Amino acid sequence: MLNYSTSEENYIKAIYHLQKEGSVTTNELAAELQTRPASVTDMMKKLRTKKLVHYEAYKGFKLTVDGKKLALLIIRRHRLWEFFLAEKLKFSWEEVHAVAEDLEHVSSKKLIDKLDEFLGFPRYDPHGDPIPDASGKIETGKQVCLSDLPLNTTAIVCYVSDQSSAMLELLSHKKIGLGTKLEVKKKFSFDQSLEIKLRQQSATNISGDLAKNIFVKYDE
Amino acid sequence: MLNYSTSEENYIKAIYHLQKEGSVTTNELAAELQTRPASVTDMMKKLRTKKLVHYEAYKGFKLTVDGKKLALLIIRRHRLWEFFLAEKLKFSWEEVHAVAEDLEHVSSKKLIDKLDEFLGFPRYDPHGDPIPDASGKIETGKQVCLSDLPLNTTAIVCYVSDQSSAMLELLSHKKIGLGTKLEVKKKFSFDQSLEIKLRQQSATNISGDLAKNIFVKYDE
DNA sequence: TCTTTGTTTTAGATTTGTCTAAAAAATATT
DNA sequence: AATATTTTTTAGACAAATCTAAAACAAAGA
Numbered sequence: 448m449l450n451y452s453t454s455e456e457n458y459i460k461a462i463y464h465l466q467k468e469g470s471v472t473t474n475e476l477a478a479e480l481q482t483r484p485a486s487v488t489d490m491m492k493k494l495r496t497k498k499l500v501h502y503e504a505y506k507g508f509k510l511t512v513d514g515k516k517l518a519l520l521i522i523r524r525h526r527l528w529e530f531f532l533a534e535k536l537k538f539s540w541e542e543v544h545a546v547a548e549d550l551e552h553v554s555s556k557k558l559i560d561k562l563d564e565f566l567g568f569p570r571y572d573p574h575g576d577p578i579p580d581a582s583g584k585i586e587t588g589k590q591v592c593l594s595d596l597p598l599n600t601t602a603i604v605c606y607v608s609d610q611s612s613a614m615l616e617l618l619s620h621k622k623i624g625l626g627t628k629l630e631v632k633k634k635f636s637f638d639q640s641l642e643i644k645l646r647q648q649s650a651t652n653i654s655g656d657l658a659k660n661i662f663v664k665y666d667e
Numbered sequence: 668m669l670n671y672s673t674s675e676e677n678y679i680k681a682i683y684h685l686q687k688e689g690s691v692t693t694n695e696l697a698a699e700l701q702t703r704p705a706s707v708t709d710m711m712k713k714l715r716t717k718k719l720v721h722y723e724a725y726k727g728f729k730l731t732v733d734g735k736k737l738a739l740l741i742i743r744r745h746r747l748w749e750f751f752l753a754e755k756l757k758f759s760w761e762e763v764h765a766v767a768e769d770l771e772h773v774s775s776k777k778l779i780d781k782l783d784e785f786l787g788f789p790r791y792d793p794h795g796d797p798i799p800d801a802s803g804k805i806e807t808g809k810q811v812c813l814s815d816l817p818l819n820t821t822a823i824v825c826y827v828s829d830q831s832s833a834m835l836e837l838l839s840h841k842k843i844g845l846g847t848k849l850e851v852k853k854k855f856s857f858d859q860s861l862e863i864k865l866r867q868q869s870a871t872n873i874s875g876d877l878a879k880n881i882f883v884k885y886d887e
Numbered sequence: 888t889c890t891t892t893g894t895t896t897t898a899g900a901t902t903t904g905t906c907t908a909a910a911a912a913a914t915a916t917t
Numbered sequence: 918a919a920t921a922t923t924t925t926t927t928a929g930a931c932a933a934a935t936c937t938a939a940a941a942c943a944a945a946g947a
Contacts, residue, residue, distance in 0.1 A: 536781040549773045561756040
């Protein structure tokens with residue numbers, strides 16, 4: 448496996464988190480990475496020459512097989528470091544993410560595989576997200592209630608248990624439907640309400656009652 | 668403490684290892700970092716504006732108080748990671764250095780202090796080099812026989828036990844004298860001979876008998 | 888279909904860190 | 918001291934990753 452820059456790795460990771468069936472758009476990626484659409488176009492041309500994304504002008508992008516492999520490797524590094532920070536160094540759940548963002552770009556294969564072994568081959572990181580194994584396999588497709596979804600994990604709405612018109616009205620007002628991709632950004636213990644983020648939109652809040660009726664699937 | 672780029676940190680670390688009493692020259696630093704003298708000049712101007720080095724054109728450079736603090740912090744990170752890799756992940760002594768070169772640039776203060784605690788506040792890294800504490804203090808001035816000096820550690824010749832003319836002739840031929848800065852690059856167990864490197868010169872070999880008569884001090 | 892709106896790309900500039908080649912300064916030699 | 922050699926700096930260029938502003942394209946509305 449070649450070596451990629453921190454910037455390239457961050458783009459690959461972001462595309463992985465945004466893409467599922469469909470392809471990812473320039474604006475979506477720019478929003479995700481807090482950068483400008485023009486920068487995204489530049490990088491996509493570069494990643495295309497490296498055969499990490501499929502890309503034609505104006506048509507969005509998707510990871511290639513190699514791109515997906517790289518994404519899973521970066522996610523593996525990230526989640527193993529998160530586990531290490533929480534389990535061994537006693538960092539709190541909220542703190543691990545930021546530090547792991549840096550550690551995930553240290554690219555020694557041996558380091559990560561030995562770390563994995565040292566940690567006892569953990570299957571989930573401290574937020575509950577599955578950790579890809581050394582060959583890049585990751586647990587997939589588990590369906591969970593939105594109120595149980597770990598923070599900052601992209602998931603897709605796949606089922607709504609209450610289908611009353613009152614509920615559907617609320618959902619359509621919030622622009623949530625089957626197939627909608629979202630992440631939970633914060634959980635408020637006081638009333639079980641959640642702050643969630645939809646693709647390309649700013650964060651919004653939903654009540655605990657609503658969350659209990661929405662079911663989501665992890666991304667592959 | 669501000670954040671510095673990997674490149675800036677590598678320059679600071681290299682100056683620290685080369686400097687002791689005297690100041691460091693452009694060519695020395697270029698040789699150490701495998702770069703060009705012109706690049707060194709460029710970087711020195713930048714580090715001067717950041718008040719990390721004292722520098723006037725054509726007069727060499729020295730770390731400022733802040734520069735030295737930063738150097739000790741980077742060395743602390745490096746050596747703690749080396750200890751972690753050897754002790755916890757079971758890397759061999761020869762392997763730890765390269766990986767620690769990457770890990771040392773992850774700059775979270777909390778990460779390093781918690782790692783230190785997790786490791787039990789070790790005082791020496793796997794090569795025997797002392798590890799600076801959280802406040803930047805490092806064990807200093809210990810005098811050791813050259814044959815006991817850990818690999819890749821800059822030290823200064825401070826005493827020669829045999830002062831026969833035969834010995835002094837050999838020393839002057841090798842350009843070794845009191846105050847000479849050197850590092851041991853390899854140790855050959857077969858005959859106790861050493862491969863050492865002097866500032867700006869390529870590696871040379873010395874016999875075990877000679878090494879036993881040379882004493883060195885660690886840099887501050 | 889034509890037009891308006893919004894998205895994406897291009898063109899050109901900027902920053903960081905590097906380089907080569909040439910000029911300037913310091914050191915060594917005769 | 919004058920000259921030659923070595924060291925260091927300057928000047929100008931380049932690659933990576935980003936930006937702004939403007940142009941090209943796609944999608945939506947009239």
